[in-house]
């Protein structure tokens with residue numbers, strides 16, 4: 001979403017006014033905040049673990065109750081039978097990632113899903129075996145890709161092509177990504193990019209990457225761990241082949257919350273696509289016939305393997321309600337303003353002689369909530385100072401502090417208070 005240049009002021013009054021005018025401000029009351037000296041912490045860590053929705057406890061209690069009163073019949077009976085539980089999540093989740101409901105499925109956890117979908121979508125041949133990815137991808141993704149390449153008998157040194165920033169730069173240029181795709185195109189089986197890089201906060205041009213990948217005949221997958229629930233996505237329209245994400249970062253589904261996956265509609269009826277099967281992906285109407293020979297459920301649901309984790313799903317169901325109510329366009333609008341305000345205040349401090357070096361792109365279209373600060377040798381001390389003053393954010397080795405104001409529950413006043421703390425450094 002394009003926004004005109006916003007006007008900000010560094011006064012507390014301005015921040016308070018912005019909060020009063022914020023149409024999403026009531027969502028803050030739906031979350032529980034860790035406390036510091038009797039006050040809510042400034043929680044800027046939704047990029048790592050989103051806050052607990054107040055409804056989570058009730059959602060869990062409902063399922064405990066269902067278990068208590070129905071026992072095994074809970075799969076089929078009661079207020080919200082467990083068997084089709086993934087269907088309660090598909091609609092709101094499809095809204096978050098820009099997909100058709102039958103293109104998304106909640107299952108397992110992120111890295112597991114990445115492996116499962118690479119089984120289907122990384123099909124290397126002697127001629128086409130390379131994977132193009134961003135340099136500095138999240139380690140779990142690197143390990144997954146490396147082990148998949150070895151699993152197929154290839155050498156990661158030649159099979160994995162990492163797009164690097166130019167010397168002296170920290171961010172990737174879209175033109176360099178596209179050029180790499182062009183250069184290795186004929187040998188590339190898969191392009192696997194993060195939506196938003198966890199370290200720099202850079203939001204890649206996924207539409208352009210998908211288009212370039214397809215034009216050279218490669219499959220295109222994306223890891224949306226830091227993008228889902230953070231920035232508007234249009235997976236279906238962009239035509240990416242598959243995507244994976246987690247629910248515990250911006251989507252607030254709690255530690256170890258369930259992963260999600262997207263498989264584009266165009267792959268739903270392809271019998272040649274291999275997959276690792278289990279009974280939970282079997283055609284739902286006949287699942288309990290217990291017959292021989294795997295017949296997948298239609299759509300992304302056919303990639304399920306194992307019994308649904310109902311307690312985790314229950315919290316996810318509640319957390320998704322907030323996204324459905326707020327809507328990604330409104331969340332994004334506030335997010336651009338909130339992160340833009342943080343950037344504005346930091347730039348002011350820098351004009352006053354401070355040196356806070358923001359690594360994340362200044363273009364709102366090329367980032368989400370998060371700003372990453374590249375620190376000097378005092379970085380760790382700065383992080384500890386923030387912690388001691390009730391700020392929860394995170395430190396990433398070797399020298400980055402990540403600050404992520406989340407539009408569902410953070411305020412302009414918090415951003416202002418945070419900047420005042422930095423002023424006192």
Ligand SMILES: *Cc1c(COP(=O)(O)O)cnc(C)c1O
Pocket residue numbers: 109110111112138140141194198223225226246
């Ligand atoms: C957070 C994150 C993960 C974590 O994976 P899990 O399997 O949920 O532990 C993986 N990849 C990326 C890009 C992440 O940001």
